[in-house]
Amino acid sequence: MDFSLSQDDCRFRDEVREFLRAELPAELRERHRQGFHIRDDDHRRWTQILGRKGWVAPEWPREHGGLGLTPIQRYLFDEEFGAADAPTILSFGRNLAGPLIYTFGTPEQRARFLPPILAGAEFWCQGFSEPNAGSDLASLQTRAEPHGDAYVLNGGKIWTTEAHHADFMFCLARTSAEEKRQNGLSFLLVDMKSPGITVRPIWSIDGEHHLNEVFFDDVVVPADRRVGEEGQAWSYAKFVLTNERTSAAGLDRMKAGLRRARRLLVRLAPGLDPTAVTQFRRRLAQLEVDTIALEWAVLRVLTADAREMAGASALKLRGSALAQRVAELVVDLLGPEALPQFSDEGYPHNADHNYGFADPDAPGAMTTHLYRRALTIAGGAYEVQRGIVAKQMFGL
Ligand SMILES: Cc1cc2nc3c(=O)[nH]c(=O)nc-3n(C[C@H](O)[C@H](O)[C@H](O)COP(=O)(O)OP(=O)(O)OC[C@H]3O[C@@H](n4cnc5c(N)ncnc54)[C@H](O)[C@@H]3O)c2cc1C
Structure with missing residues (x-):
């Protein structure tokens, strides 16, 4: 492994450093330095500043709107953010929904959903866990029943971080009952403003509200909001979880x-x-x-x-x-x-x-x-x- 920096890498690192010095609002830096969670309005403001520079997800491939950073440059980018006490971008759009959509989504889904993530205009949450499905994710019960050119979603999710601020959820739901529980799951992109969605707060031990319960009551999701093949979401979910855990370091x-x-x-x-x-x-x-x-x-x-x-x-x-x-x-x-x-x-x-x-x-x-x-x-x-x-x- 060669982790030495090229001239391009050094130039890129200096550019990130200079940008953060000039553009990071002082009060945001201070809140982040102290370890407090960034408020939603501040997070949106900061994401939009980064979006104007094209830096919400610079490691995405160029054909999907990123800069195609090398792994070393991505590392330098995150490193400079840390050194400047700059809040990191929430990972749900950048690391999870975006890569899910550009890897497995249709051209229409890419055109609809990727630009607003990159501009800091739309935010995402992750709808995997349920009261009886966390570690044992394959036992999830939320159902999405096909009705014409839509699915009707019923059930609920729990521990959904930032659901109360999210515009969309990438949601794992059961579209058919199969003998092997990993089969029959599908990925749906759910508009959080849809009728039938209720979001309830869960206050955590730090006294803040990041977590939620989300309930679906006959929520209609257009069929063209399904990512990938029906019933095949387990392998896509593993891809998402691998991205989530890599960024969790x-x-x-x-x-x-x-x-x-x-x-x-x-x-x-x-x-x-x-x-x-x-x-x-x-x-x-x-x-x-x-x-x-x-x-x-x-x-x-x-x-x-x-x-x-x-x-x-x-x-x-x-x-x-x-x-x-x-x-x-x-x-x-x-x-x-x-x-x-x-x-x-x-x-x-x-x-x-x-x-x-x-x-x-x-x-x-x-x-x-x-x-x-x-x-x-x-x-x-x-x-x-x-x-x-x-x-x-x-x-x-
Ligand atoms: C702060 C926070 C944010 C979260 N955000 C989200 C989110 O945005 N979206 C989302 O979908 N989920 C989210 N989650 C949920 C998280 O993914 C689950 O809590 C996690 O997967 C564990 O599931 P569980 O809570 O059902 O616990 P369980 O799976 O019931 O586990 C309880 C305990 O049993 C142990 N255990 C379980 N199975 C085994 C086994 N096979 N062998 C040995 N030990 C075992 C576990 O290690 C754990 O200690 C969040 C959770 C937290 C705490």
Whole structure:
């Protein structure tokens, strides 16, 4: 593997760096730096700024509106975003719906759906999980019954991130009952404004609303919104999940957390017990080393000829566990300072308020730590990913 940078790569990296320096709104950078989730209006604004530059999904092939970045350039692009504390683009359109549509969709679907993703004009959510179908996704029950030139959708999804802001959902539904549960599933592109859709919030432990339940009650989906062959969606779903897990490594958030931990350790060390300082230093050093190892693993998977599910699962496992350890270190360093001050306004989910944090690195530390607990499950539970790695990588 040759990961050395060409002149083109260096030029591209400098261009991204300069663009972010000039175009990233300061208040957005600050919210992201503190680890708070970006509000929907801010996310749309930022995506549209990137869209004007053609940088919402620059790694997409040129024929589908991307820049056809090499894996190294894609890595540099994400790396510069991390270094500048720039919010990353939500992955549902960029990494999941877009590649699904340009790989398996019709020319009409590509023409209809890809340009608004690239312009930051339409946002997507992922309709896979159901109350009784998460790890065991093939047991999903949402039904799409053919009626003339449409499907009628009934059932429900759960844990649907950003469904309350999404314009469309790529939805896995059962179009026929087959003996093998993986058969009979189809992919539908569902307009979230369709009559019969109800979205209910699920508030998460960080006090924010990202997650939802979505109910379908006789929702009509035109047949030309089905992606690929009817009943064949299982293989397309595996493609989507592999993309999701590859992008779940989240190096940018790791590095931002490490920067915060380093700042805290330097500032707080003089007032701490020397034994505690040594232990914190060890933890930080180990996390730095593990992050470098993860970085190389990401590059290896990105430059491999074919994305493999097991490689993506390994990245998901390592990336999520590391992100949790980094957030935990930050909270341990802060001690009681990490605790938000509760007030009549409720839980401090909003960086517009200071909530009495004394340390400049405290806002957002606890909410980040709490939300990262969800990574044990989100994007595929740890035990299940370990099973995939054991089976596919080691033949166990
Ligand atoms: C923050 C967050 C965001 C999410 N966003 C979305 C989204 O946008 N769209 C979407 O479709 N889904 C989303 N999900 C759902 C997520 O994909 C599922 O939660 C996940 O696949 C696990 O499914 P489950 O919740 O049904 O848990 P289960 O599958 O019931 O698992 C419960 C526990 O049992 C263990 N387990 C299950 N099967 C096995 C096995 N075979 N061997 C060993 N252990 C096993 C698991 O590891 C886990 O610890 C999100 C989840 C979270 C937490």
